[in-house]
Amino acid sequence: MVMTLTPIERIPLIQPGLNLADQILRCMAAMGLSLQDGDVLVLAQKIVSKSEGRLVNLVDIVPTEQATALAVETEKDPRLVELILRESREVLRTRPGTIIVEHRLGFVCANAGIDHSNVAGSGDETQEWVLLLPENPDHSANRIRKEIRERTGVNVGVLIIDSHGRAWRLGVLGTAIGLAGMPGLVDLRGCHDLFGYELRITQVAVADELAAAASLVMGQAAEGHPAVHVRGFPYPLREGSFSELLRPHQMDLFR
């Protein structure tokens, strides 16, 4: 099956409280793009987070002693470090500029996914906004999915992604942080190959594979497109959660 990824054009700057499902459907309509059952919409976390008002003004944050000490060690703003710690369960590694944490949502990422860039700034020094990840990205995806179904009658998957670094390899990769109506992991145990051998590979991170694919089409810079329409996702839609993708600590050899 052919898979087609189409960046959704002309999504405006997202304000807190905006209905994202409405906005995306309007932009798709303007492009002549329609939805059908089995399609997936992939959304950059920043537009979901902004629509949910997850902006924090650093001017309002008072760092603890722990945050201040870690800020010195990592050469970061102590108020930002305070937010990173509040959003995390555990600090795994640090180096200048980077704090690698287990986020309170359970995944491992740098700086708790808190983003300085692409947040409206005014040059006013009393306004230093940063953007936290959505409170619960699976819930966000589920809400958007339901709103789309109510408005269109169509059953789509919704995937929320962020750009994550990895161990061992350079560069960031689009990675699933929330999803609804689609699988996170697909289990192929019991499937056989052409010669009847049971497959060596038993679990495929299909939501992460789609996150990476959509991330390519989104781009990263000013001309980026924070939402992508996917036709031809080759796995059946079902209820799902990004947490399918989390490796249990006792199975993780690299902590």
Place this chain on the structure above:
Amino acid sequence: MVMTLTPIERIPLIQPGLNLADQILRCMAAMGLSLQDGDVLVLAQKIVSKSEGRLVNLVDIVPTEQATALAVETEKDPRLVELILRESREVLRTRPGTIIVEHRLGFVCANAGIDHSNVAGSGDETQEWVLLLPENPDHSANRIRKEIRERTGVNVGVLIIDSHGRAWRLGVLGTAIGLAGMPGLVDLRGCHDLFGYELRITQVAVADELAAAASLVMGQAAEGHPAVHVRGFPYPLREGSFSELLRPHQMDLFR
């Protein structure tokens, strides 16, 4: 720009010595698919490896003492462990069933990427074939790219992928192990976002993102498609190497 991934149909079982570029062009022609400058062909390592005769009969392998000891510890075939060690620079972690190594090519993967499945077996106990990764996947990609240019006059990228596990997350992900005529990593340093902030994210693992995308379309089981045609890869083609994606040891916090 829309990105379209099309699985190439009816690729036959690959025999050692087969000209892959020819075979793929023939299958594409049969589908009415043509190539244009900027397209990328993504190939599963198994067809490249088979065409290069990287099959090894385990019956011919005599394990060293070191391999035998590691085989007991990991509950694996000592002859297979012997091959894993020969294909690796360093063993990073082990657990029953899995040996995580730095492959001699420089990336970290399980069992040195040696594959039992999808290799022709006959039921004959004197024939226990396994498949090693290509000797030099960048060279393989480059050769295929040149052959395609000679036959068609078209300038395409070629990407060779395998399925790799990750730290922290479950499931395998299509991952770049060799490439030619396309970037591995794209450096966005100096790019700015909508508000003029310099981007937080500076290097994007575009070859790994495309590997993951193509892997979705390939599938894993009997009905899989080991080659995918990509139209609309959103980055300019250039000379490249998978080694752009390798994190230098001194920059790796998770070894």
